[in-house]
Amino acid sequence: MARTARADTGSGGRGRPDAAVVRDALGVGIAVGLSGFAFGVTSAGSGLTAWQTCALSLLVFTGASQFALVGALAAGGNPLTAAAGAFFLGVRNAFYGLRLSQVLALPRAVRPFAAQWVIDETAAVSLAQRDRRGARLGFAVTGLSLYVLWNLTTLLGALGAEAIGDTDAWGLDAAGPAVFLALLAPMLKTATERFTAALAVLLGLGLLPVLPAGVPVLVAALAAPVAVWAEGRRSARAARDDTAERATAERDAAEGER
Incomplete structure (x- = not known):
C-alpha cells in the first residue's frame, strides 16, 4: 500500500536507481519480445500473409489476443468469432489503463500514444516501482523495447514460415500456445x-x-x-x-x- 501511494503522488520515499529500472524493463522487454517469432510463425501457418501478420503486431500488440485470433482462424473458425475471442482477451488491458492512468499521470497529449503500450508486461513493471519517475521510466523502456522487438521478430517469424512451407510438419503450429502458457504459468x-x-x-x-x-x-x-x-x-x-x-x-x- 505504501508503494502504491508513493507511485500515485510522486512523492515520499526514494525510488529505485534509474539503471536498475532500465535493467529490469529491458529484461522483460527482450524476454517477451523474442516470442514474437512464435507468433509470426503461427500466424503465417494459419494462412495469413506476412503483411497481415505484421499489421496485427503493429496495431493490436497484445500477444494473447493475437495468438487467440490466429489460432481460431487456423482451426477454420469464423473471422468474426475469432475477432470476438481476441477482443474479450484484450479487455483486461482497459483495466490496466485505469490503474496506470493514476500511477503515471501522463500529459493528455501523450495518453493516446501510451495506450498502445498498455499490456501485461508494462503494467507489471510500472506498478512494481516505488515512485512516479520509476513507473514512467519502466513503462517507457518496457513498452519501447517490447514493441520494437515483438514487431521485428514477428516479421522474421512470418518470413521464416513462408520460406519453410508447412509449419505443421515442423511442429511449429504448437509454438504459439506453448509460449503463451510459458508466459501465463508464473502469473498464477x-x-x-x-x-x-x-x-x-x-x-x-x-x-x-x-x-x-x-x-x-x-x-x-x-x-x-x-x-x-x-x-x-x-x-x-x-x-x-x-x-x-x-x-x-x-x-x-x-x-x-x-
Whole structure:
C-alpha cells in the first residue's frame, strides 16, 4: 500500500536507481519480445500473409489476443468469432489503463500514444516501482523495447514460415500456445488464479469437439466470473464462521466471569 501511494503522488520515499529500472524493463522487454517469432510463425501457418501478420503486431500488440485470433482462424473458425475471442482477451488491458492512468499521470497529449503500450508486461513493471519517475521510466523502456522487438521478430517469424512451407510438419503450429502458457504459468500465484486457469482449460478443451472454432475460447472466459463467485462465497462463509467463533468466545468469556 505504501508503494502504491508513493507511485500515485510522486512523492515520499526514494525510488529505485534509474539503471536498475532500465535493467529490469529491458529484461522483460527482450524476454517477451523474442516470442514474437512464435507468433509470426503461427500466424503465417494459419494462412495469413506476412503483411497481415505484421499489421496485427503493429496495431493490436497484445500477444494473447493475437495468438487467440490466429489460432481460431487456423482451426477454420469464423473471422468474426475469432475477432470476438481476441477482443474479450484484450479487455483486461482497459483495466490496466485505469490503474496506470493514476500511477503515471501522463500529459493528455501523450495518453493516446501510451495506450498502445498498455499490456501485461508494462503494467507489471510500472506498478512494481516505488515512485512516479520509476513507473514512467519502466513503462517507457518496457513498452519501447517490447514493441520494437515483438514487431521485428514477428516479421522474421512470418518470413521464416513462408520460406519453410508447412509449419505443421515442423511442429511449429504448437509454438504459439506453448509460449503463451510459458508466459501465463508464473502469473498464477493464488489458488483463485489457478482455479480460474484450470476451469478455463477444461471448458476450452472440453467444448472443442462440439462447438465451432473460436467459440470455446469465448465460453472459457466464463471461468473468470465463476471463480469470482466461488471466491465470494468462500469469503462470505469464512466471515460467518469467524463471526460465529467470536460470538462463541465472547459468550464463553461472559459465562466464565459470572
